Amino acid sequence: MPYTEENNQKYQEDLKKKIAQLKKEKNAVILVHNYQRPEVQDIADIQGDSLALATAAVKVEAKIIVLCGVHFMAEIAKILNPQKQVLLPVKEAGCPASDMITAKELEAKRKEIPDAACVCYVNSSAVTKAGSDVCCTSANAIKVVRSIPEKKILFVPDKNLGLYVKSQVKDKQVITWRGVCPTHVRVSQEEIIEAKKKYPGAEFIAHPECEQKVLKEAAFIGGTGGMLKYVKSSKTKKFIIGTEQGLIYRLKKENPDKEFYSPGSHFICADMKLTTLGWVAHCLELGVYEIEVAEDIRVKAKKSLDRMLEITYGK
Numbered sequence: 417m418p419y420t421e422e423n424n425q426k427y428q429e430d431l432k433k434k435i436a437q438l439k440k441e442k443n444a445v446i447l448v449h450n451y452q453r454p455e456v457q458d459i460a461d462i463q464g465d466s467l468a469l470a471t472a473a474v475k476v477e478a479k480i481i482v483l484c485g486v487h488f489m490a491e492i493a494k495i496l497n498p499q500k501q502v503l504l505p506v507k508e509a510g511c512p513a514s515d516m517i518t519a520k521e522l523e524a525k526r527k528e529i530p531d532a533a534c535v536c537y538v539n540s541s542a543v544t545k546a547g548s549d550v551c552c553t554s555a556n557a558i559k560v561v562r563s564i565p566e567k568k569i570l571f572v573p574d575k576n577l578g579l580y581v582k583s584q585v586k587d588k589q590v591i592t593w594r595g596v597c598p599t600h601v602r603v604s605q606e607e608i609i610e611a612k613k614k615y616p617g618a619e620f621i622a623h624p625e626c627e628q629k630v631l632k633e634a635a636f637i638g639g640t641g642g643m644l645k646y647v648k649s650s651k652t653k654k655f656i657i658g659t660e661q662g663l664i665y666r667l668k669k670e671n672p673d674k675e676f677y678s679p680g681s682h683f684i685c686a687d688m689k690l691t692t693l694g695w696v697a698h699c700l701e702l703g704v705y706e707i708e709v710a711e712d713i714r715v716k717a718k719k720s721l722d723r724m725l726e727i728t729y730g731k
């Protein structure tokens with residue numbers, strides 16, 4: 417079949433039908449993160465940020481969970497659902513920020529400050545979650561840190577989210593690690609100032625993984641779930657979106673009367689974009705790539721996640 421726009425469209429539609437059929441046959445559910453490609457967002461049974469996906473993962477009844485996102489998200493689904501098969505369509509879809517702390521480094525840092533509680537951002541490996549006291553997402557980081565009795569908090573691995581939390585929770589001593597999200601730190605304050613000039617009247621909203629200087633320019637700071645709620649309830653019609661571009665597809669879908677701009681052409685997470693419809697079909701067909709978490713690590717990591725869910729939902 418020669419490549420034409422029309423043939424490509426048909427190919428994508430055929431893949432969507434194939435995925436729907438395989439999903440039924442295998443009793444699978446598809447969880448999709450807000451940063452995924454538009455066509456992958458379109459096949460979601462449940463779409464959201466890590467918190468929404470983790471919450472959904474606890475409730476799903478299907479036998480197989482397909483997690484369209486990156487490795488740590490699929491790991492969370494497995495940690496919360498050990499009896500289910502959890503599949504990540506692309507084995508290599510990782511999160512560089514989550515790899516910026518090792519188990520050894522965390523252990524050594526904790527020994528250095530034994531009186532500190534350790535809060536780990538959800539963008540972390542199962543091992544980091546297991547070595548922490550409680551987990552958090554960008555949606556609940558402030559609430560989690562406030563709720564902890566300890567005055568001293570070691571926040572890992574994302575430095576920028578940690579610094580943002582520190583600026584909001586004044587009565588705690590927040591010690592940050594050196595990890596960063598390579599996608600969010602790529603955007604500069606100068607680019608935001610330029611974008612504001614280019615799109616007059618547009619409000620800049622930012623993800624807390626951005627640098628402090630960038631956050632200073634923002635009218636609202638929050639995770640993708642928070643941004644979706646903020647835009648929906650705002651009277652403003654134009655927004656510059658300070659996070660991975662995948663969110664713009666959902667923002668536009670849910671707010672067709674509003675306009676969205678990315679502050680640069682480089683606000684793209686290469687790992688998030690690895691997942692395609694072809695890989696999702698492949699994953700369902702062959703039952704790959706299955707996520708495994710060693711039981712001792714899983715049990716400890718689950719404690720960190722359960723504590724976060726308790727703090728967030730009060731259960």
Ligand code: CIZ
Pocket residue numbers: 449450464465466467538539553554555623638639640641
């Ligand atoms: O919490 C998440 O899912 C991440 C990594 C970003 C966001 O805000 O959705």
